Amino acid sequence: MIYKRVPPFVPTLFRSFAEKSSFKTNPVKIMKCNSKFEVFVTRADMPESGIEMIRRECNVKLWNRSSPVPREEFLKLVPGVNAIYCCLTDKIDKELLDAAGPDLKAVATMSVGYDHIDVDECSRRGIRVGYTPDVLTDATAELTVALLLATARRLPEAQEEARSGGWVSWAPMWMTGPGLADSTVGIVGYGRIGQAVARRVKGFNTKQIIYCSRTERMEAREVGARKVEFDELLGESDFVICCAVLVPETRHMFNRSSFNKMKRTAIFVNTSRGGTVDQEALTEALTHKIIRGAGLDVTTPEPLPLDHPLLALKNCIVLPHIGSATIDARKTMAELTAVNILEALKGLEMPSELNSIK
Numbered sequence: 001m002i003y004k005r006v007p008p009f010v011p012t013l014f015r016s017f018a019e020k021s022s023f024k025t026n027p028v029k030i031m032k033c034n035s036k037f038e039v040f041v042t043r044a045d046m047p048e049s050g051i052e053m054i055r056r057e058c059n060v061k062l063w064n065r066s067s068p069v070p071r072e073e074f075l076k077l078v079p080g081v082n083a084i085y086c087c088l089t090d091k092i093d094k095e096l097l098d099a100a101g102p103d104l105k106a107v108a109t110m111s112v113g114y115d116h117i118d119v120d121e122c123s124r125r126g127i128r129v130g131y132t133p134d135v136l137t138d139a140t141a142e143l144t145v146a147l148l149l150a151t152a153r154r155l156p157e158a159q160e161e162a163r164s165g166g167w168v169s170w171a172p173m174w175m176t177g178p179g180l181a182d183s184t185v186g187i188v189g190y191g192r193i194g195q196a197v198a199r200r201v202k203g204f205n206t207k208q209i210i211y212c213s214r215t216e217r218m219e220a221r222e223v224g225a226r227k228v229e230f231d232e233l234l235g236e237s238d239f240v241i242c243c244a245v246l247v248p249e250t251r252h253m254f255n256r257s258s259f260n261k262m263k264r265t266a267i268f269v270n271t272s273r274g275g276t277v278d279q280e281a282l283t284e285a286l287t288h289k290i291i292r293g294a295g296l297d298v299t300t301p302e303p304l305p306l307d308h309p310l311l312a313l314k315n316c317i318v319l320p321h322i323g324s325a326t327i328d329a330r331k332t333m334a335e336l337t338a339v340n341i342l343e344a345l346k347g348l349e350m351p352s353e354l355n356s357i358k
């Protein structure tokens with residue numbers, strides 16, 4: 001990987017500064033360094049090390065709130081900027097690119113997912129697009145396994161029982177769930193994260209790992225994983241894990257028909273994007289015990305409204321999209337996003353680029 005680590009960062013002002021005094025009332029903070037380039041950053045609480053790297057070489061226009069920039073503000077703030085440093089809540093589409101205008105040279109997202117960016121449209125306009133693969137693979141795979149175990153072994157439910165007095169005594173079959181040992185694990189989407197999940201679940205003495213992906217993956221040999229068709233994976237797996245990228249072909253691939261093909265004892269886990277699941281069908285499958293349980297780190301929409309039926313189901317765990325949320329992963333993602341922008345503005349290759357415009 002070409003990604004270069006930067007020297008240790010001296011903590012600076014951004015968030016604490018932003019949260020002090022006058023900045024509370026001003027939604028944008030401008031940081032000048034006499035560069036010809038201006039970079040718009042969509043969150044006040046992007047990790048400081050990445051912002052500091054950009055600030056050393058470019059003028060930074062920082063959205064001075066830790067909540068997403070409202071769309072109307074976003075459209076007003078981007079005209080004339082040379083780069084946008086964004087995250088997965090920021091939609092970068094034609095309208096936004098039109099608003100930014102011809103000086104926009106690069107968009108870099110602090111995420112591996114890029115379904116919020118119209119990459120083709122960026123390419124047509126000569127705008128380079130960067131993202132952050134690799135650096136969050138371990139973090140996301142760890143969370144996926146944690147969610148898998150928490151769902152199968154019913155950890156939130158068990159904790160609730162302990163807290164609320166439901167724990168009357170040890171009981172032979174109380175709070176039981178399926179184990180990974182001797183099970184079949186099916187992984188849908190065998191990219192970097194899918195492979196990292198496979199390596200981890202292998203360590204739990206699983207019987208077999210099967211996967212489906214567009215192509216046969218050499219990496220699967222390392223864990224003895226076998227490529228199968230989607231329907232076979234659904235029918236064979238005790239645990240079905242979705243690590244697939246969200247593209248038109250994967251939208252709602254987990255629907256009524258898919259849940260009906262799964263074992264009634266199956267556990268479904270999704271750490272990719274909420275859009276891969278038809279949530280109404282999932283709610284029905286969980287309510288009517290068509291499958292045993294589900295663990296979701298991603299939903300549609302995010303956040304899931306508090307009155308959403310999935311949040312009321314005991315056999316469903318919902319996490320607030322924290323797959324990559326280790327401290328190191330998030331810092332490294334921020335720094336990679338900064339390097340992507342700086343290299344693009346210098347006309348150099350981005351370390352992690354989605355489109356290659358020469």
Ligand SMILES: O=CC(=O)O
Nearest residue numbers: 110111112113324
């Ligand atoms: O979901 C998280 C990411 O795309 O980085």
